[in-house]
Amino acid sequence: MDISVAIPLLNEEESLPELTEWIERVMRENHYTYEIIFVDDGSTDHSWEVICALRDKNEHIKGIKFQRNYGKSAALYEAFRAAQGDVVITMDADLQDSPDEIPELYRMIIEEKYDLVSGWKKKRYDNTLTKNIPSKIYNAATRRMSGIKLHDMNCGLKSYNKKVVKSIEVYGEMHRYIPVLAKWAGFKKIGEKVVEHRKRKYGVSKFGWDRFINGFLDLLSITFVGKFSKRPMHFFGVWGIVFFLIGCLASLYLVLSKIFNADFSITNRPGFYIALAALIIGMQLFLSGFIAELISRNAPGRNAYLIEEKRGIN
Structure with missing residues (x-):
């Protein structure tokens, strides 16, 4: 199988049909063999019913439903365990990530032999005060502490060599620092691609202020674990x-x-x-x-x- 598309979601029932149709079109046009793995992270709307209906129409669609909300890291962990594609691509379910980026992300892994390619939303449509400025601060701190020169460490749109997702363990809220986890696991060829960032079409953002504190604590934790877990x-x-x-x-x-x-x-x-x-x-x-x-x-x-x-x- 060429590609596994892993999509964690929480209360995104409106966007799922459109996102699925878009991904299917990209896969058909490029003649990829693929699977789409939706992970419902304890949604309280009808997201799971929509996933089941989509699965009935297309056997390439797979779904995992958590009994309660565990967070994005847990959703990605289960998606990575289930993924069978040679290249694993992650994206958010809110239609702010464009599936049209998939072919180039796939090519960079297969042809240019990157272990991981992270998207860079150079032009964003988020609130500058509450998201963009804190994001720049965290990315600068992470670049300095990890030595990985990425502009947008937490971009949901990424592509991975299958060996990467099978070698790393994402837990807690470490999804923000997957490139750092990959580096500590020995995967050194990490690239970046400018990707399109779209305005949210449905639903509301799941962004919260607690991410600032949690993100800083997770950065300290992952830096310590990466450097000293084998020699504490x-x-x-x-x-x-x-x-x-x-x-x-x-x-x-x-x-x-x-x-x-x-x-x-x-x-x-x-x-x-x-x-x-x-x-x-x-x-x-x-x-x-x-x-x-x-x-x-x-x-x-x-x-x-x-x-x-x-x-x-x-």
């Missing part, structure tokens, strides 16, 4: 040593001061509490931080989701 003591050990040395030096100063000055009171000095706190923090970094990270990285239920129904997927 390189992080915890260094900072543990730093704090432990501070505590030891402060303690040594207090002890020497007491030796040379009998009237010197150790426990009444701020340095005593600084030394004590530094020693405790240093030990905690070695023990609790290291152990907690290992536990969280190996949690067996991190990607377990309740799927209510599937269509066309074994």
Whole structure:
């Protein structure tokens, strides 16, 4: 199979028929073998009924329905697991991504041998204050921390070599940083393509202000995990040593001061509490931080989701 199109969605019943027809037309015109995987992330409208109706008309359409809302990362994780195409293309269901971009995204993976190609919505129709400016800040921070030179890290329109989506694990809200996950997994050829951004035709945006805080925390998390998941003591050990040395030096100063000055009171000095706190923090970094990270990285239920129904997927 040439292409798997993975589409996570939440309450997009109005746009699904038009989006599906558009994708089908592009596939026919280019003679691709394909599948369309819709992942209904706990919609409260009639999105799943629309997907089932579309599936009855076209066996290339497949569907996954979550029992409740888990988020875009969970939807992409399940879509990636189900995908069978040599190239996997992700896009949003709101018609703001153009399926006409599919042939070039496919060509860049197959012919130019990119591992991942990310879309760049150079001209956007979003609210500048609430979306564009924060997006530019996050993209700049991510470029600096990850070393990946992409203008629009979180663009929903991307194409992947199948090996990439089968090698990475998207969880929490890490969908914003899939290129970073791919890089840490060893896929270095990451490209970018300017893509069309269309005005929303149906429904409402799912954008919320909580994305700003979550996005920053996820960036810190993925940077740490990418660099230190296989050698966490390189992080915890260094900072543990730093704090432990501070505590030891402060303690040594207090002890020497007491030796040379009998009237010197150790426990009444701020340095005593600084030394004590530094020693405790240093030990905690070695023990609790290291152990907690290992536990969280190996949690067996991190990607377990309740799927209510599937269509066309074994």
